[in-house]
Amino acid sequence: MTPTTPEKTDTPTPILVVKDLNVVFRVKHHAVPIIKNISFNLFPKQTLGIVGESGSGKSVTALSVMKLIDTPPLLHMTGQILFQGRDLMTLSNRQMQPLRGKELGFIFQEPMTALNPVLTIKDQLVEMIRNHLKVTRREAVDRAVSLLTEVGMPNPGQRMRNYPHQLSGGMRQRAMIAMALSCNPKVLIADEPTTALDVTIQAQVLELFRTLQEERQMSLLFISHDLRVIAEIADQVMVMRDGKNIESANVDRLFHSPIRAYTRELLGLIRYQ
Amino acid sequence: MFQSKWTYIGAVIIAVFALAAIFAPWLAPYNPYDMRLAEQLSLPTLEHFMGQDANGVDIFSRLMHGARISLSVGVIVVLISGTIGITMGLVSGYYGGWPDTILMRLVDILMAFPGLLLAIALVSVLGPNILNVVIALTVLGWVSFARLVRGQVLSVKEREYIQAARTSGQSDARIMVVHIFPNILSPVIVQATFSVAGVIIAESSLSFLGLGAPPGTPSWGAMLSEGKQVILEAPHVSIFPGLAIMLVVMAFNFLGDGLRDRFDPKSTIN
Amino acid sequence: MMISENILECTDIIKHFPVRGGIWRKGRNRIHVLNGISLTIHKGEIMGLAGESGCGKSTLAKAIVNLSPPSAGQILYNGRRVSLDSAREKKRFYKDVQMIFQDPFASLNPRHKVGGIIGEMLRIHGASPADTENAVLLALKDVGLDSSALDKYPHEFSGGQRQRVAIARALVNHPKLLIADEPVSSLDLATQHRIIELLKSLKSRYDLTVLFISHDLNLIADFCDRTAVMYMGSICELISADQLLTHGRHPYVRALIDSIPISDPRMRMKKRTLVSGEVPIAGDLPTGCAFHPRCPHRFDPCDVHTPRLRSLTADAHQVACHLY
């Protein structure tokens, strides 16, 4: 999957279209715009990397696609989020539920806090599977085991009976990924999935993301503050800075001939190391 | 915000009661010991707008003098037990080791007695009077401060600015006083406020049981205890002292709640 | 820069923490965090200490400054055994040896003004108010802050500025040895770059010796003269920093280097030798070489004998691995 091919996919219709997304938070009685007119497309089987420093609004963008931003602090959200042509903005929370996890998978940054500490990995996996798929408990458990194997969890049958606090950082993140993939979502959104990991584990997880995407032909929205990680994984890149889309481009063009000064500055910093 | 206006209301109520307590001898319309048996249990009238108790004493005057006892006991006990508790908690939390284990085991033992039980036992042995109440409540009170401060110190002392202080060559004592203490002060102040409320309830409970202020003294608990005997024919004798206790205790609870929100914004949710 | 005698010598530093295993299994289950570290730092050099989380690099730093004294082993500062029993000894040692920490938001007392935070370091050594005032202003200027910072509280500064205050505090008494425990890890890239430049200039101006701890091999390679790489409580390789990324020999060090994401999509990670598995959680040390369960080049002696640091070439490049 080399990034050199300019247009990743042949079919032009994107699976996810975000148009003029505006998100405003209420902070101490006044409205603070967090996301300002963000637009991007995500094509099937493509990885879109969103990069920006902390506070650039990249995580809020990811959460807005899932419509998971709580009120407070959310004041209002405008624009369009078209998933397979259907505008999620018009959907109520109840209507969003069948999509979340089934069509749109989400992976959080801190696996330690994103897994329920009092439920085993097996419970949390089986719960998700049986919530979306009409399968017996037995089938769900088997599916869970195969998922954990797919994400590289050693002896999954035994491991999955553990609680999150009994697993290492890498293992927990693999469990998170297995959970997010359990119902074969068409789009997987990963919010800084490797930031909390050591560099050797991060490399393993990035490799896992690449193989999974190829085997499962799914689209990936990958959020990170680290341009080097984006270089390893993304086909298309959007650079964000305090809520605005500074520059969007194919990963190869962005790294070799960046247009905006801010992008060059970011690239300069990592190349210096 | 719900809390903030109630905090000020709390502060105002406390101020009013404090003034009543300080200026009781001058402001109170009647002498709290002046018995007029002829007018016993009379309902509120213009002269005695809270009525008179079983001995014909003006209830409002007794309440004002009662404020003096309740508030002073509350403040004194919290000040003494606070000082003891903070010092023990600070030293034991900072140094750890066997002094810490000894303190914690002592705390475990004292904590094994539910709330008032030990106070009741101590007062029943030492003899029922206000001084013994103060002693008993102080013996109990310092434990909660020690536990709170020890817990705070254990978390603060791992912070990097304390490790920096420990590598600056200054003495442990200075680190505790200059660096640790200011950073554990806010939860202690919040605890102190709630403790005053707790002590006021404890003092009046003991007096209600006849183990605190002897009958006849202008203590809210004693007044309620007397009121219980005549509850059928003169309920008003119980109503007013109970109201006073409730108002003061609620005021301190509001104040404590508000202080906690102001000091620890994260906790505004509860 | 002539590197003469040693400023700090650690020999066989061991540190283990008792696990609350209960009364019976007291002896058996202890987490071994340092398993015999011997390290010498020459006067005037920047010594790197690299490794992933849990390898014990911060514990070693804390052992050196006696924040958490080692369970065994010896530390010599300027050839003399470090003993901090009396207040006088403590003052003398901490005048020469200072430490800066990772989290700028936690390393400054939130209730003290910046003037007090830095001034305190001088008052402890009995400086007069006038001298203190001047020294603090000088220290602030050294780190690029002006006198307006004196009366401000830490929460009024950005992460980068706070780290500058921490550096000013550490250097105001002109120490000889500065231990920096991941000083820039929690800062964004641009600020990291500026703080590293600041440390470089202060190091040369005050002829400091620095022990620089980081998990970022690129940063170590650029900033340090020499570096040790740690894995599960022991040093697996000692190498000059500029050769780290190119001449690292130990399989774990090779894996670390291969794992660093490369900032060029064209060199995207094909199937480079990725190390498998992870550091065991409970810290129960594998027999022989600690890395053998995850090592692609494992062979017979690896899980039996623990390899010792052996020098490979003239310039004191040492590796602890049976392959060499």
Place this chain on the structure above:
Amino acid sequence: MLLYIIRRLLLLIFVLFGVVTLVFMLIHMIPGDPVDIMLGDHAIAADRKLLTENLGLNQPIHLQYASYMAGILRGNLGISIHSKRPVTDEILERFPASVELMFGAMVVALIMALPLGIISALKPYGIIDNSSMLISFLGISIPNFWLGPLLIILFSIQLDWLPINERGGIEHLILPSITLGTAMAAMLSRMIRASLLEVLNEEYVRNARAKGLPERKVILKHALRNALIPVITIIGLQVGVLLSGAIITEAIFDWPGLGSLLLDAIYSRNYPLVQGCILFIATIYVLVNLLTDLTYAWVDPRVRLE
């Protein structure tokens, strides 16, 4: 988990040992001659001699302590002065009444606190939240020795729905249980609200929603289950408030429980009985705390599988 239990049991034995020692010292803190105080100064010499021997006050202190401890191990808490009956029997006679009252108060507390706490966390700053905040403030602030008489005035005198005192059927239990349970209900609802609000902000709750689970399941299975764990410890501690509050509530309603037995013993200077009651109540509290700790450890896997 086994180690946790063993450690807790060892601690329990130590604490009980400390409690017994403290209670033993109580008698020796009486200013003046304990026998005079207990029997009053006009008692005849025979009774005085009998009491002195009975309490072993004529022996050196360490022997007294040893025999006291030995007695306790055999379940003998000495003889009650006036009734001349073993203290243990008098205590066990009154114990069921206290348990009934405590149970009633606990039920009242949980019925009030659980719904109020949960709803006000799910709809913060709503009407229910604000009103429950006010109610809980009232609950904490109204002393039970005022609430009791008020309830009596209202329900017994004015409305005459409920009997005033003595123990009997359920209707006798209602007012005392409410009096005793309100303070606990107030404290508990605040704790449940705080704990649930904190858990609702956790990432695993947001993750549960991201998994597409229905909101009902997110709240019940993920949020509430984690939120109620710390509440267990608080319930354990609140039992202490109930135990001491029961003493007063029993006094108000003449409820024939341990509390009123203790008070009568104090008023009549019957120190062996005072000693016995205090020791018994404290032991109950220590055992309840142990039970709460073990339940907490069992429910929270992070502790269970330490």
